[in-house]
Amino acid sequence: MVTKILMPRLSLAMKKGTVIEWFKKEGDTVEKGEPLVEVLTEKVTYDIEAPSSGVLRKILVEVGAEVPVAGILAVIAAPDEELPVLEVAAEPSLERVEERIIASPAAKRLAKEYGVDLIQVKGTGPEGRIVEEDLRRYVEAKEVAPKIREVIPLTGIRKTAAERVSLSARTAPHTTLNMEVDMSKAAKLREEIAVSYTDMVTKATAKALVEHPIINSTLDGAQIKVFHDINLGVAVATEKGLIVPVIQNTDSKTLEEIASKLKELADKARQGKLTKDELTGGTFTITNLGMYGVDTFTPIINPPETAILGVGRLTEKPVVENKKIVIKPIMNLSLSFDHRVVDGAPAAQFLRKIRKFLENPEILLAARA
């Protein structure tokens, strides 16, 4: 049996389509239902499936060619069957444009609701009438349309992260404050002693928390519990996912101690060697995306904590100082906080304190808190 593959009409307005890719070549054996050729219209790409099994005897149009609706694309037939004379259609065939689509009022209503073009729906009612059931079937089939390349089970760190961020986003009303910090002095300090910006941000945050204890807290039912300890977690990206090692009593450590501790924890995190003590007990979290070129972002609070500090990238920026434009290294800080625990003003004061310490880093050099 000779079966012609024709350019389908995929929307009411469609007059022609373009061949994007042939999945089979002439002489290939094809099974009914196998994808044969991908075509493109103004709106969508569409895989035409083989309407019957046989051999793809002849391809009449090359990739990139435009073909009118109902124009012939290829022929499937038995291996030695005689083929009829085949000609590529030149003008859009208007044959089907005039054809009235028969659909029940209920089907039409649903088509409108779902934004479905009825020409794409196959009718199973009397004389091919499209009925409600056809619409429902079509819409359901559409919903599963995106093809799945692989399935990744949600396990381990990913699963924990998924649960925790959704818990946080669901329960804590997040507000994020952004603030620019002049890192001129910090940059100088970094050249003098072996500390990173993250080390300085960590020290500055711990020091600010000492003065703003309400941020170092958790909401537990009807009570806000303010922590005694200041244990900063610093998010580390690893191959397996995001891990947040914790520096116990961060406030009591010197900048240098924090620097070496952070390096140690980050190395351990990447090697998967962190102990339980090094992963728990956090009271506040710092997350840094600056090294990825991110300016600002809205971090999600690490529950059950009250706030999280996001660190953006450091860039040279023109700023106005004493009525003159000068170039300065500027860094963005983003503080997300749980608005149930604190309001915007105290949170802003806390953030401003961190900025003050970073803009005057000599304060961070004082031995302890």
Added chain:
Amino acid sequence: MREITYRDALHEALREEMLRDETVFLLGEDIGRYWHGAFKVTKGLAEEFGDERVRDTPISESAIIGVATGAAITGMRPVAEIMFGDLSALAMDQIANQAAKLSYMFGGQAKVPLVIRMPFGAGVNIAAHHSQSLEAWFMHVPGLKIAMPSTPYDAKGLLKTAIQDDNPVMFFEHKLLYAIGGVVPEEEYTIPFGMADVKRDGEDVTIVATLYMVHQALAAAEELDKQGIEAEVIDPRTLVPLDKQAVVNSVKKTGRIVIVTEDCKTAGVSAEIAAVVAEEALDYLDAPIKRVAEPDTPIPFSPPLEQFVIPNEKSIIKAVKEIVY
């Protein structure tokens, strides 16, 4: 609960209303102590309430309704019986031009609390003059209400409401229903007009049926259920006022409707209900509206021909299957 016949349910309604309100009285041909009516609904009432309140009349339907209408506007609550509904044609001027209009003509100063009880319908081999279903005639006259009970429960509840109503009510009974039984509580109850009853729940198709056809529709639904089609059977119970919302809601659920009535198809009650669905639920229809009604012919006397023209379980199933696919 107690089960009684449709006939006894009507009898109970009449008796209770006569006990409750002494302005209620009955009149009609042979309804008194000598014959108790052609279908024995008034049995014992003349004996209990006297010949003044259960009045035998001459054979003149026009006189019966004329007298009843006059009594109604002067403060009585007459319940007239027309022996066969077909003979209401003889009283049509009194019904359509007097009873239905007086309240309007007098700007609401006159009330016409009149009930006209009439047996209708085919199926008992009494030919063209005694077998018609004429609900569409009365539905076309503004000012008349129409009740059509299909069960003993509905018969009693609707008749009591009809008697208590201040407007003329055409009360349709069916010859084949008098003997059927059904649950009727002993406690006082009435059924408001304009409230349809879902006689059977279903998801696939709505069947609206009236009077005796409700039973044919229920039998069809039972058979369809065995074949995997769930039909919802709705009995409007009163045609005026008509519970449009119940029909529309059901069509919104099922997307399909078959209307079954015993009157002629042309300009019949089914046409009116179909129009309501087309006007108010078109976008929910998933198939054409189907009507099962009598062909436009007088009811034949020949029993096989009579059975041929009356809608039945089979013709309802056929209609359902034409639109459930």
